[in-house]
Amino acid sequence: MPLSFEQGPIRPPSEAFSLLLRLTRNCPWNRCLFCPVYKGQKYSRRSLEEIKQDIYAIAAGMEAVQNLSQKQGFSSITREIVVQCGESAPALYPLALWLYRGAGAVFLQDGDNLSLPTALLGEVLLLLRQKIPGISRITTYARSRSLASKTVHELVQLKQAGLSRIHVGLESGCNSILNFMKKGVTREQHLEAGHKVKEAGISLSEYVLLGLGGREHWRTHALETAAVLNEIRPDFIRLRTLALHPASPLYQMWAQGQFDAPDDETILLEEKLLLENLEATGSTIVSDHFNNLLEDVGGSLPGDRPAMIARIEQYLALPPLRRELFRLGRRAGLFRTLDDLDNPVLEERVVRLYRRLEDRGLTVDAFVRQAMSGSL
Ligand code: SF4
Known part of the structure; x- marks a missing residue:
């Protein structure tokens, strides 16, 4: 029985x-x-037989990891077992890690599994x-269309079979922006899809791409994105910030003005x-991605809205140099939240980086663009 199985390139941070x-x-x-994620890659459906073989391989792999652990006298999967698999049985490594972390959730890849029968x-x-x-949970990406x-x-039927959550790239609720960006989905299709998922009782995450309307x-x-979300009332509204990746057509358009x-x-x-x-009462806002400047803007609507807005205002009220330092520290991976600006050790490191950029004639904007372009 083969123990390896196929995995794709990406999954949401929450997975x-x-x-x-x-x-x-x-x-x-x-x-x-x-x-940029799949540009240059051809779409294909894996056959049911191929997928079944992978599920059998996962089941057999889990058994192999559990046997390895028992032979060494452990009552559960330990960090040592994960390290051993990483070093000598790479096919078992993702399973050992999954078991170590509690083996709860499965994410089905790639970009749109609801296109399957x-x-x-x-x-x-x-x-x-x-x-x-x-x-405990099976989730997937899907397009609204x-x-x-x-x-x-x-x-x-899919919910009854075990599908618990669907992650949808809403990006925008504005038809002209969706059209310009070639999203291939209209506001009306987003609404129809969102309503159907909610009616079926499946948990729904909608991803908003901040910056997509340009300056x-x-x-x-x-405004139009808020209006669509207010109608759908998804369980989660996940915020992302536009990053211009060199492999995306939008990067070329930006470079050409x-x-x-x-x-x-x-x-x-x-x-x-x-x-x-x-006004999407009951929805939870999440900013769980490196490319969001303020990762801790999050909470439930409507109760946490004042605090989320206050966080943004706190940043906007900073003097210009503090804002630049925060942007630099955040994109350099040194800061996570605004509170880190008050940490003298971290601040010193960011100031040193700021001076190094100055010496090399580089702007914070250029650094940020570079850091963001690899931030998928
Ligand atoms: S639907 Fe658009 S955003 Fe989603 S994976 Fe495909 S190309 Fe990328």
Whole structure:
């Protein structure tokens, strides 16, 4: 029995501890201007047989890790077992790590598994839960267009088979921005998809891409995105900040002056306007990504909204040099939150970096752009 199984390139930060199982390769759309992830890669569906083989391999691999652990007298999977697998049995490493962390969640890759026939997806979910007992959550990415093409009944079937959460790239609620960015989805399809997922009782995460309206349309982007989210009321609204990656078509457009990318402060004004207009009671805001300047803007709506807005205002009220230092420290990975500005050790390191950039004639903006371009 082979013990290796296929995994794709990305997963949401909230699935960092999930076991990754690939059902499709790459993205069936692959045209969004801002997205570099699968550019140049061909989309394909893995056959049911291939996926089943991977599930059997995972089950066999888990048994092998558990046997290894028992032979060494451990009652559970320990860090030592994870290290041993990493050194001498790489195929078992992701499973050892998953077991070590509690073996709760599984994330199905790649970009849009709801483009698969419902019956196939249902069979995969059932087999997964049958062969790997104890799974607490199974989640996947999906495009709104694929979700809108399913009936609520189909989504209920998938929920009953074990699908617990769907991550959707909303990006924007504004049709002209969605159209310009070649998202291939309209505001109306986002609404239809969101309503169906909620009606089926599946947990829904919607991803908003701050900055996508450029410097010209940030207000419209914020207001129309808030309006769509207010109608859908997803369980999670996950904020992301636009990063211009050299492999994305938008980077080339920006380099040729066809897209005016907003700076950090414009993006924060946009984020504030979005929060001020969000009425999605019960939704939780999450900023869990390196490319968000203020990672700790988060909480439940409506109760935590004043604190989230206050955090943004706190940054905007800083003197210009403190704002620059924070931007630099954050993108250099030295700061996580504004409170780190008050840590003299960290501040000293950031000031040293600031001076080094000055000596080399580099601006903070240039450093930030470079750091962001690799921040997927
Ligand atoms: S953003 Fe999503 S839908 Fe668009 S190309 Fe990337 S993976 Fe595909």
